[in-house]
Amino acid sequence: MPLHDVGYRAWTGATVSPWLRWWVIATVGIRIALRSTWLGRTLILSAVPAIGFGVIFFVYEQSITQPELRQAIANMVTVAGGTQPMIQAAITDPVAARHEIWSALLLAFFRYPQTVLLLVVVGLVAPRLISYDLRNKGYLLYFSRPIQPWEYILGKSVIVWFFIAVITTMPAILLYIIGLSLSSDVTVVAATWDLPLRVVASSFLLMVPTTALALACSALTIESRNAVFAWFAVWLVGWVTYGVLTSGAVIEAEQRRHRGFGVPQAYSFVSRWELLSPYHLLGRVQQWIFGLFPEDHSVLPYLSILLVTTVLCLLFIYRQLRARMVA
Amino acid sequence: MNTLDEPVLHLENVTKFYGKRLALDDVTLQVSPGVTGLLGPNGCGKSTMIKCLLGLLKFQQGRARVMGHELPQGVRSIRDAVGYVPEDDCFLAGLSGIESTCFMARLSGLPAIEGLRRAHESMDYADIGQERYRNVETYSTGMRQKLKFAQAIVHDPALLILDEPTSGLDPAQRVSLLKKIKTLATHHNKSVLICTHILHDVSQICDNVVIMAAGRIKLVDSLENLSRPSRSGVQVRLEQNTASADSLDSCLQTFMAAMTRAGHEFDRQSHDAFLIHNVQPHQADSIWRAAADAGVTIFQLKPAKNSLEEVFLSAVRETEHAVA
Numbered sequence: 001m002p003l004h005d006v007g008y009r010a011w012t013g014a015t016v017s018p019w020l021r022w023w024v025i026a027t028v029g030i031r032i033a034l035r036s037t038w039l040g041r042t043l044i045l046s047a048v049p050a051i052g053f054g055v056i057f058f059v060y061e062q063s064i065t066q067p068e069l070r071q072a073i074a075n076m077v078t079v080a081g082g083t084q085p086m087i088q089a090a091i092t093d094p095v096a097a098r099h100e101i102w103s104a105l106l107l108a109f110f111r112y113p114q115t116v117l118l119l120v121v122v123g124l125v126a127p128r129l130i131s132y133d134l135r136n137k138g139y140l141l142y143f144s145r146p147i148q149p150w151e152y153i154l155g156k157s158v159i160v161w162f163f164i165a166v167i168t169t170m171p172a173i174l175l176y177i178i179g180l181s182l183s184s185d186v187t188v189v190a191a192t193w194d195l196p197l198r199v200v201a202s203s204f205l206l207m208v209p210t211t212a213l214a215l216a217c218s219a220l221t222i223e224s225r226n227a228v229f230a231w232f233a234v235w236l237v238g239w240v241t242y243g244v245l246t247s248g249a250v251i252e253a254e255q256r257r258h259r260g261f262g263v264p265q266a267y268s269f270v271s272r273w274e275l276l277s278p279y280h281l282l283g284r285v286q287q288w289i290f291g292l293f294p295e296d297h298s299v300l301p302y303l304s305i306l307l308v309t310t311v312l313c314l315l316f317i318y319r320q321l322r323a324r325m326v327a
Numbered sequence: 328m329n330t331l332d333e334p335v336l337h338l339e340n341v342t343k344f345y346g347k348r349l350a351l352d353d354v355t356l357q358v359s360p361g362v363t364g365l366l367g368p369n370g371c372g373k374s375t376m377i378k379c380l381l382g383l384l385k386f387q388q389g390r391a392r393v394m395g396h397e398l399p400q401g402v403r404s405i406r407d408a409v410g411y412v413p414e415d416d417c418f419l420a421g422l423s424g425i426e427s428t429c430f431m432a433r434l435s436g437l438p439a440i441e442g443l444r445r446a447h448e449s450m451d452y453a454d455i456g457q458e459r460y461r462n463v464e465t466y467s468t469g470m471r472q473k474l475k476f477a478q479a480i481v482h483d484p485a486l487l488i489l490d491e492p493t494s495g496l497d498p499a500q501r502v503s504l505l506k507k508i509k510t511l512a513t514h515h516n517k518s519v520l521i522c523t524h525i526l527h528d529v530s531q532i533c534d535n536v537v538i539m540a541a542g543r544i545k546l547v548d549s550l551e552n553l554s555r556p557s558r559s560g561v562q563v564r565l566e567q568n569t570a571s572a573d574s575l576d577s578c579l580q581t582f583m584a585a586m587t588r589a590g591h592e593f594d595r596q597s598h599d600a601f602l603i604h605n606v607q608p609h610q611a612d613s614i615w616r617a618a619a620d621a622g623v624t625i626f627q628l629k630p631a632k633n634s635l636e637e638v639f640l641s642a643v644r645e646t647e648h649a650v651a
């Protein structure tokens with residue numbers, strides 16, 4: 001029993017802007033997500049590739065003054081998926097090729113280690129964001145407050161965007177800064193000033209559709225484990241389908257490369273089946289953003305698919321929320 | 328139109344369909360400040376009406392105003408002014424009780440620090456002690472009910488809409504919560520719409536009663552009016568006279584025969600209780616005589632009153648007959 005109880009007290013303070021409620025959903029969601037030990041470990045792991053790519057940037061900048069390092073750079077660029085002319089340029093004139101090489105390295109960073117880590121991080125964070133609210137009827141608590149469905153979806157999306165930014169945008173920008181600081185050439189800023197903007201644009205195109213897809217998986221079910229399964233299945237099925245449908249063409253291209261016909265270029269092999277695989281679809285759009293997209297092809301189908309997927313996913317989430325109100 | 332004064336809720340010809348099923352049938356209602364009980368059988372449209380008032384569901388026809396704000400344009404202002412306790416067991420996974428309440432405060436626009444302070448205050452008021460630091464998933468049903476109440480009052484709303492607020496609470500907690508709700512209404516000028524199946528709760532704290540059935544408003548009146556006797560009469564409760572050798576049943580049969588002979592109309596309300604019509608307590612000589620002749624003792628005789636249960640059942644039966 002309390003010794004003194006003032007009972008109920010009125011509140012007469014000023015409220016914050018009504019248009020920033022999504023921010024509250026986002027910050028609280030991020031705090032809850034960060035309590036996961038596995039997520040913490042994955043975020044730490046996601047910094048490892050950045051260190052590796054930092055070394056490549058360092059070696060590249062050193063190769064400008066130390067020509068004996070250029071062959072090593074050529075090998076690294078080959079591994080990163082660089083084209084033959086790009087590799088030649090890196091050997092003959094690394095200063096002139098800097099923009100293209102840096103773009104290729106940043107794209108490789110985005111496309112290979114970070115996209116895989118993105119799958120894991122989003123798989124850890126996103127599936128429970130809506131499914132838990134559906135299972136525990138938390139949506140009634142949200143929507144009895146001055147919150148509209150679009151604010152709820154935006155708030156939940158920002159949670160996923162934050163973690164995608166942590167594993168992609170932030171390390172990529174850091175890589176760029178490392179590249180700048182390790183360069184002995186002051187013209188590097190003028191030559192590469194647009195790359196941070198491309199990193200941001202690339203991150204944006206990675207974040208928006210993947211988040212919409214992940215949240216749609218989460219809104220699909222009240223069991224978060226089913227949402228996790230759906231999330232990974234979409235990527236895996238797309239990737240396997242693409243692999244099966246294009247295996248013949250890839251083998252042929254590789255054979256031509258080995259015979260010295262000069263068709264290598266992982267980047268220049270374009271297949272319409274890429275539209276079936278989210279991984280390849282996103283990679284192609286990022287390639288376009290970094291200015292490495294094959295000139296004889298159009299990026300429009302890729303962008304259209306991403307746009308349609310995003311809109312359909314958002315509509316699906318909205319519909320699921322509305323449907324729950326009636327139940 | 329059912330009219331009470333200065334409405335906090337105003338519905339005019341509100342009609343809501345779920346597909347082809349009619350959930351709210353041309354509902355017109357005004358609810359005045361104070362504590363109003365919303366009664367009705369399961370599936371009669373109470374929760375649908377509440378969800379419509381909060382803008383959670385859209386209605387197809389009619390107009391609705393809550394605290395002077397028109398729906399659907401004023402839905403943000405309405406949700407700012409309303410604290411809602413949902414009927415369902417709902418919570419936000421991964422948060423402790425205090426975090427959850429603070430989160431609700433911030434969603435209603437309170438700054439972070441103020442929200443935390445206010446969350447502690449409302450949890451104190453809801454009698455949630457150190458459990459507030461535990462994860463809400465570990466809460467019992469009663470604790471979750473108290474948590475929902477704390478969350479509903481955290482932003483100091485002018486109107487509370489409470490859907491089955493006492494379900495899952497033990498008797499002591501129920502009495503305590505009802506007292507708190509009454510205090511909010513009487514001392515802090517809050518209006519309360521309480522939706523419940525427990526008629527006793529309504530009779531304890533409500534000023535007005537709304538009864539719904541089959542998606543329609545069947546009755547709106549003050550509790551005081553509903554409790555007035557509908558016609559003159561007395562209620563008597565009998566027990567066996569210790570001097571009588573006959574069984575209670577046979578004594579009661581004799582009593583009923585004597586009452587019929589004396590020309591009284593009566594209803595048997597329970598085994599040993601009778602409602603005798605058209606007689607005032609001071610004109611009860613013939614009842615006393617009939618009891619003495621039958622070998623039973625009258626241990627209670629009082630003016631007849633409508634019970635809320637009778638009013639409720641009568642309103643619901645009317646609807647059932649109309650539907651049939």
